[in-house]
Amino acid sequence: MKVAADGTVYVPNRDCGGTQSVVVSEDNGASWAIHAVNTCTYAAKPSLVGTGDDPALSVDASGRIYFAFSNYGTSAGVAVSEDRGQTWKNMYDVGAAYGVHNVAFPTATAGDAGRAAIAFYGSTTPNGPTTGDSNDTTFTGVWHLYVAHTFDGGNTWTTSDATPTMPMQRGGLLRGGGADIVRNLCDFFDITVDNQGRVLVGYDNGCAGGPCSQAAPTAHGNAYSVTAAIARQSSGRRMLAAHDPTTPTSVPGMPFVTERRVNGVILLAWNEADTGNSPITKYRILRGTASGAETVLTNVSGSQMNYNDTTATDSTKTYYYKVIAYNKAGQSLPSNEVAAPYVGNTCDGLVIHQNDPSHPEAFAGGVLTTAGDVVPAPTPPVLATAVPQLLIDYISVAEPPSQPGYFVFKMKVVNLNTLPANSRWRIAWDYSPRTAPDTEIYYVGMTMGDAGTQPTFEYGTLADAGVPAVLLLSETPINPAAQGSYSPDGTITINVPKADVGDPQVGDLLGAIGGKTITGDTPETKTLERSTTFVDHTFIKGNSDNSYPAATYTVVGNAVCAQPTPSPTPKKKPH
Incomplete structure (x- = not known):
């Protein structure tokens, strides 16, 4: 809902008799009129995806309405009205310049007369027999965040890809209810203007982190994250004319950097959405072994958006990086700092999640007393009556050359000197198979039955139990007698084809x-473990899981842990 300066109230509606519409009140809600959004040649058709994408609208200082909608779910529509929605004009597809074929969650904002902006998620992959349906787990496309601006009342629009080299979602994007795996973005999305007229978009990044953002467009799978992100305008005209820049060009926007440290190489990549309206001439990469102490490592060309550092070889050190962009107007602010600690290799095990050794996650930051009460954590923390066999130290994934065609999953807990009866140790992940594109939730783990018995090892799939037990996941073993082992030091190892x-x-x-340890409600353990069942398919609920946040692993193959080809370092030009 938006309220104009003259008090007129506007409510967008996604389907009134087959056309998207605006419901308008000019008398403080005493009466309402429905105005269909259509021009003399075209009507704003409802989205046919899921239960439909809700449209959005904004009102500029002159009272002009900008209506943003997902037309059939396949194009990013916008229309303008100058008479409180009674008639419409300038209906455009603002995603056409990028070849967008799927659209989700349009939103809108406005400023001075004639100035407005809309944002939306878009994918250039169309629905089809080989690409799947963008609303479910079969979809093979990737999604980006797009922002379109107008400064002439909607006569013309300029659209930008705010995430050009780092998609914000891979695979399907559910627009509807339920607990599907591809509803990880949770529908949170909005656009606004700051007090100096810059456009800001708040969105969820479903492909957060180096493994997902650096993957090839053809890669299957996703991070399935739900990371809060803000895209902020850093150059160009504003929604408030008084704050427009005085020159047509400016220094570049700050790059956004991700990293992966795999098999002796640190792979950097960055997103540059704002060139300052002047071509990027170079990127400067800074590196250090302490946070905030980076110095110049090298420069790369303005067209290069990644760098493989093969000289960061000390496994005892964490390497820190920043990137600076340059154009003719000057240099950007340094990028976000990324840290690349040594986490092993894919031959022996790449640690993808590691907990604090004091395990504050076990008690939500406090410690458990013998009476079962949580109290503030002392310094140093005391584990009190925690069960060490149920506290996860780390989770790792390996693809050993000696076991072609296999993953080796490891979970390390504090110790396994004894095995608590009626307990489970589980690692789970999401993946979209190429042969059957519906995304599955797979799990692997060790199970202990009654006291005195031997543990078993298994892997299989998890599935939503359905109404009324939505989000309670049941296990279906694929192999209930998998090859696995455990050791008293707390390491559980399971081989999976x-x-x-x-x-x-x-x-x-x-x-x-993510990982969980699950134990029966016995007098010894019922107050110590927060999970007695699998809850939430993404394994990222901080109050119920033992490993947080969830992680992403890039498949490299069961080859010798060779280093990727190093990035070329530009030669110095003679003066």
């Missing part, structure tokens, strides 16, 4: 990887 868990290929992503 790739062909049995979707057959991921090199470059694909295992997303939302």
